[in-house]
Amino acid sequence: MLKKERHQFIMDKFKNVEKINTIDLALELNISEDTIRRDFNELHNKGLINKVYGAAFPLKEKSNNVFDITIINEDKKIIVGQKALSFLTEGQVIIMTGGTTNLSFCKLIPIDFSATIYTYSLPIAMQLSQHPNIELIFIGGKLQKKAMVTVGIDVVQVLSKIRADVCFLGVSSLDVNQGLTEMGYEVSIIKKEMIKASDKVIVLATSDKINGKMPHQVCGLDKIDAIVTELNPKSSRIKSFVEAGARVY
Amino acid sequence: MLKKERHQFIMDKFKNVEKINTIDLALELNISEDTIRRDFNELHNKGLINKVYGAAFPLKEKSNNVFDITIINEDKKIIVGQKALSFLTEGQVIIMTGGTTNLSFCKLIPIDFSATIYTYSLPIAMQLSQHPNIELIFIGGKLQKKAMVTVGIDVVQVLSKIRADVCFLGVSSLDVNQGLTEMGYEVSIIKKEMIKASDKVIVLATSDKINGKMPHQVCGLDKIDAIVTELNPKSSRIKSFVEAGARVY
DNA sequence: CTAAATCGCGCACGATAATGCATTATATTT
DNA sequence: AAATATAATGCATTATCGTGCGCGATTTAG
Incomplete structure (x- = not known):
């Protein structure tokens, strides 16, 4: 043996x-x-x-592998991701935030899709590195370990110098009155900058993010061009957003 | 036949x-x-x-999980990593290159080790994000998908502005006469800059990297403070390096 | 604190690998 | 087709690896 x-x-x-x-x-x-x-x-x-x-x-089976990212509510996030695919156009310059919703979305992007994508999220970058035709630019900075994204002045500075066609924005919370809010201050600053740098802002969010409020506001609903959830846009749970004038998909 | x-x-x-x-x-x-x-x-x-x-x-069919990184010759790389641990000091500023040898090394770093680490490798960053006391700074740039590292002028620029105590350098090839050589031009430029930015340079290499020659030179043996391999320093396979004055561990 | 179990280390030995060299097979050239 | 270069193969030798055993050190349990 x-x-x-x-x-x-x-x-x-x-x-x-x-x-x-x-x-x-x-x-x-x-x-x-x-x-x-x-x-x-x-x-x-x-x-x-x-x-x-x-x-x-x-060994306790708890993710002994650092690289194993468990996506909770993955089925819902896949639905969100599939809807979001329609917002992709070949050749775009895209800003992609972090989070598992965006990660699910990235997994669904066709393998030969061609674009330039900026991101500050390690898992997103790992995922997108599989796509041969995507020019991938990672925004460097100090790593916030919990979210696996870079933060700090360097990130803001890079963002202030780019212009993107579209930003796919994962969120902490989404509220009809408060708009988009974040748990962390640093991330809220960066997301503001990402929105500023993009012509269009697409928010990807599962329904559990809806009507929550976090301490740091990123922007109001008016800045958002589309909200994509796993719900039917006519669903009662999202009704208030539609009535407030948001474009819900 | x-x-x-x-x-x-x-x-x-x-x-x-x-x-x-x-x-x-x-x-x-x-x-x-x-x-x-x-x-x-x-x-x-x-x-x-x-x-x-x-x-x-x-070969076990590679998993469809992007985040699964298979390390070939892992046992050898673990030996290298364990030897390299002795070069770590609390509170250091460290530059860490990419590659699976360095990845194995990072897995061995004590969980509560405290330091500031710069890297341009996605997998290394993912790994080190597990360490709560490590201040991790990712050097942004255009992603070279094959090696999972960032390249380009941005990387060089960041490196030119930092001073590190030590650089742990993974290599493509190591030759007694040619010194350290790389397969890719861009990476060779960046490694030169990393060496310039560091007080000490520790090369981590398994024996299969020895006496190979790649097109782009990074530096001569004289710039290297230590070469760590899985071999016994007295081994005949590394003898020529010892005789050339290299410090082999 | 003591005894028993377990561990780590060095050594020996047989099995497997790598290397150099001679021989044979295959490919290329004229 | 003959001559020559190139690659493949097998054998002998030397190096390396894997395993078991003995012994002193370490850990556990009572």
Whole structure:
């Protein structure tokens, strides 16, 4: 039995059992404890298992992979993204904010779509890097780890110098009276700048963002050219926005 | 039986089996193990199979998840990374290049390590965003999709204005006479700038990078403060570097 | 605090790999 | 078709890898 096979065997076994004893596995596979220990050590070094005295445990399945981004309400966000596709035109210059709604949207963009896209979100950039015809420009700055976006004066400065055709804007909250509001001050500043830099502003939001209020205002409804949600535009939950004159899709 | 036929035979066989033993195949095809090994090596270099001690495996089909980064020769890179940890000091200002060797290194950095880190690599930034005490600054620019790093004048400009204590430099190739060389012109320019901006330069490289030559020179060995590989510094494979006066770890 | 279990390290040995070289097969040129 | 260059193959040698064992160090449990 090859080393690699044993490693695979161990990882597979952890799908069924919660703990593997060093001695037991040595007996089961008919090899020395030393080898098992070495295997455990190697797997431990790779960050695949937890090791304790005399045994090993599987790692808590909680996103041990940094790069695994879980999208909550993904089905709703996919609906939003599909509607938003109609706002894309070949050759546009686009500003794309962060957030999982925008991420879902980016996953739906046709693979050969051609455009220039500015973003300040790491996950969005990773996703869009798959598109060979998209010229992707990342706006650098200090990283805000929670949102995985860059913030700070550098970001604002870059934004102040560009002109985009359209901005796809993910949001914290959307309210009929307050308009668009953000949880973080820095992000609110940056989004203001993004709106200023774009001819059109398309807001992507699932219904759970509606009628919430966050401390920092970004803009009023009048600045927004389209609001895309997973709801039917005639839905009662979005009625107030339609009545206020917003273009809801 | 021609080489091409054998290669085809091997790839076909992987459609049915999960593992091909070196000896078994040699017996089956009635040719020497050497030839099989050479075949495995060639296919491995083309990135078509995985090779381990005594056998070969088919590549696990790359996941459709953009964020999944497969690190080849991960065990070697982990050794490099562990050695490189000794060059870290709390509170440093660090420049980190891209590449999977550096990525492995970043995974090994203690979770509570505190420093300021500049990078132009998306995967590295994603990884380091896990560390709460690291002030992470992403250098923006046009994204080079293949390497997942930003390039262009903006990157150079940012680098020209910073001073770092240490630069951890991943490389394309390392040669005793040519020094550090790169495949891409743009990246070579940027790495020059990174070296200029740093007091110390630590090169992280697995042995397969050694004695290769790429078209664009970055710097000579004299600019490098330390070369970290997975090899023992006394190994014959690295001997020429030691003799040339390089500090090999 | 003590005893038992477990661990890490160095060493030895057999298996597998890499390298240089001679030989044979294949491709290219004239 | 013959001559020559180029590539592929196998063998011998040396290097490297994986594994088990022994021993002292470390950890756990009572």
